[in-house]
Amino acid sequence: MINFWExxxxxxxxxxxxxxxxxxxxxxxxxxxxxxxxxxELASTTALAHNPRLTLAxxxxxxxxxxYVVQLFGSNPEYFAKSAKLVTEVLQPDGIDINFGCPxxxxxxxxxxxxxxxxxxxxxxxxxxxxxxxxxxxxxKTRIKAKDVEIADFLEYMTDLDIKxxxxxxxxxxxxxSGPNDFKGTREARRHFPGVFLANGGANNAANGIELLQQTGxxxxxxxxxxxxxxxxxxxxxxxxxxxxxxxxxxTDIFRVALRHAKMAEELKGRRGILEMRKHLCWYIQSIxxxxxxxxxxxxxxxxxNIQEILDSIELP
Numbered sequence: 073m074i075n076f077w078e079x080x081x082x083x084x085x086x087x088x089x090x091x092x093x094x095x096x097x098x099x100x101x102x103x104x105x106x107x108x109x110x111x112x113e114l115a116s117t118t119a120l121a122h123n124p125r126l127t128l129a130x131x132x133x134x135x136x137x138x139x140y141v142v143q144l145f146g147s148n149p150e151y152f153a154k155s156a157k158l159v160t161e162v163l164q165p166d167g168i169d170i171n172f173g174c175p176x177x178x179x180x181x182x183x184x185x186x187x188x189x190x191x192x193x194x195x196x197x198x199x200x201x202x203x204x205x206x207x208x209x210x211x212x213k214t215r216i217k218a219k220d221v222e223i224a225d226f227l228e229y230m231t232d233l234d235i236k237x238x239x240x241x242x243x244x245x246x247x248x249x250s251g252p253n254d255f256k257g258t259r260e261a262r263r264h265f266p267g268v269f270l271a272n273g274g275a276n277n278a279a280n281g282i283e284l285l286q287q288t289g290x291x292x293x294x295x296x297x298x299x300x301x302x303x304x305x306x307x308x309x310x311x312x313x314x315x316x317x318x319x320x321x322x323x324t325d326i327f328r329v330a331l332r333h334a335k336m337a338e339e340l341k342g343r344r345g346i347l348e349m350r351k352h353l354c355w356y357i358q359s360i361x362x363x364x365x366x367x368x369x370x371x372x373x374x375x376x377x378n379i380q381e382i383l384d385s386i387e388l389p
Contacts, residue, residue, distance in 0.1 A: 075209045076139045076166045077237045077268040083285055083313070084108045084292025085306045087299060088239065088272055089143040089169070089213070091176075095130070097336040097345070098352070099137045101329065102299060106306035108292070109139050114171055114179075117146030120155035131163055138166055141211065144202070145171040147183035147194065153201040160206040168206055170198060172214040172226075173241050175248045186245040190219035192229045199233050211237035213272070213294075216257045217244040223257065227264040237268035239294045242284075249273075249297065255287040262289055270294045278308035285313075301355025303329065323360055327383045330356040334379050346375055353379065361389065 087094060087102045089111035099110040112131050119127045133140050142165045144155050156168055172195060174185030181187075188195050203210050212235055216223050223240060240261055242253035253274040262269050272294035275281035285293050299305050304321055330353055337345030337352075353370040357363050369382050 073207050073209060075236055077209055077211070080108055080139070080268075080292075082291050084268070084270060085281075085309055086239070086270055086292060086294045087111060087306075088294035088296035089114055089171070090296050090300075091174075092348075093300065093351075095337075095340075095348070096133055096137065097333060097340055098303070099140070100134060100336065101333050102303045102306060103137055105304045106310055107295075107299075107303075108306075109141060110137055111169060112140070112142045112165075114143055114145045114174065115155070115159075117144050117148065117151035117155040118182075120144075120158055121148075121151040124158060128158070128162060131159070131165075133163070133165065140165045141167040141169045143169040143171055143213065145174060145179060145184045147188050147191075147198070149194070149197040149201040152198045153205045156202040156205040160208055165208065167209045167211055167236070168202060169211045169213055169237075169239075170202060172212055172218070175215075175245050186215055186218040189214050189226060190221045190245075192221065192226065195226070196230060196233070199230060199235065203234055209236035211235065211239070211268075213239040213241070215241045215243060215245055216254045216261070219245060223261045224264050227261065231264075235265075235267055237270065238265050239270040239272050240290075241273040242271060242288070243273050253284065255284070258288040258290070268292070272296070275305075275309075277302075278305055278312045281305065281309045282312050301352065301358055320359070323386075323388050326356055326360070327386075331376075331379060331383060334376060338376060343374070346373065346379075349373070349379075357386075360386065 086109040087107045091114045142159050172189035179185040242258045269290050270292045271284045271288040271290035275284050275295045276298040281293050334349045337349045354367045357366050373379050
């Protein structure tokens with residue numbers, strides 16, 4: 073087994089998985105801005121086990137994205153086994169990750185995500201099934217607590233399994249994506265896990281990301297929502313860590329990145345890529361004056377020409 077995690081320089085700054093967001097175009101942009109590892113969107117093991125064509129297409133990647141980790145979600149160990157084998161043989165990413173942290177209701181109702189974390193025997197079966205069906209390093213993403221299961225209990229239950237890396241969201245299932253990150257709980261969880269340990273949750277800007285890193289003693293930080301419309305957050309965190317401080321990115325540079333992102337999305341997905349870019353475009357301009365009015369226009373774009381015209385029409389101070 074080639075464990076890429078061991079070869080990465082510390083601290084590690086990773087693009088965390090986000091459903092409907094961390095597609096190939098966005099991963100490439102984030103890699104260019106310094107993300108050391110990028111994760112796929114959440115991939116359903118049920119879909120991969122029964123009708124994998126569309127999900128495999130969603131998971132395809134460019135060599136420039138490596139190291140690239142495919143994240144799987146579900147609850148059936150048999151489906152995880154089939155998915156791990158299929159992803160390994162067909163896609164050949166650098167690693168496979170198992171989602172034990174998603175708090176979204178439709179995922180929880182399937183017994184997946186954070187609900188699976190709360191089911192220790194089944195969670196163990198799932199991890200074992202993946203490890204047994206891939207030669208790739210297996211990692212997991214969890215929360216600090218899911219229902220009655222604390223992260224320390226979860227890790228102790230899995231202590232003999234060959235898990236190479238952990239990304240820990242420092243909030244409970246009931247907190248979802250808001251509220252304070254439990255720095256102390258994350259720091260204590262570090263003692264229960266010998267592999268690569270990434271802290272996650274609340275890294276909404278470079279300063280918060282470095283605080284999360286330093287307060288938890290983690291090997292790195294996973295950034296999800298903090299990268300939305302700000303893929304340069306990885307570069308900013310590295311600069312801040314090294315004693316530097318970059319000023320706000322110029323609006324013209326934001327527009328340039330947004331347009332390049334849109335062109336890449338269209339190249340990869342056609343018109344669907346442009347439609348999916350609408351949310352990204354709205355995120356990109358969130359710091360621009362009169363962002364609300366601009367957002368209304370960007371929410372209706374249908375092609376690159378629309379995007380270019382809107383960006384060109386923005387009057388900057």
